[in-house]
Amino acid sequence: MVDAKFSSHLENNVGHPLAPLCYAISLMYCTTVSLAGGGAGLGAMWGTEMACRMLAEAGFGHVEMLDSPRPQNCIYACRA
16 A cells, blocks of 8 residues: 555644645545545545554554655555
8 A cells, every 4th residue: 555654643744845735635635535435534644653553453464664766655565
C-alpha cells in the first residue's frame, strides 16, 4: 500500500513543507470521496500511526513501513 508519509498527530507535521498542500488535498478530495462512498472519511492525512494500527486490526500481523522514491510517500508491506 502506498500513502502519504505524515504523522497522525498534527503537531508532528508542523514545519513540513508539503503538509499544508497535503492537508488541503485530504480535506477537499480524500475525505469527501470517502464519505460519499460510505467510508470513515479519514482522508490521506490519517497518518502513519493510524494506518499501521488499522492494518494490524484488519489482521495483518506484520506491517513494515518502507521509504518510497517520493519523499512525501511511504510504502506499507503487509503480511498476515
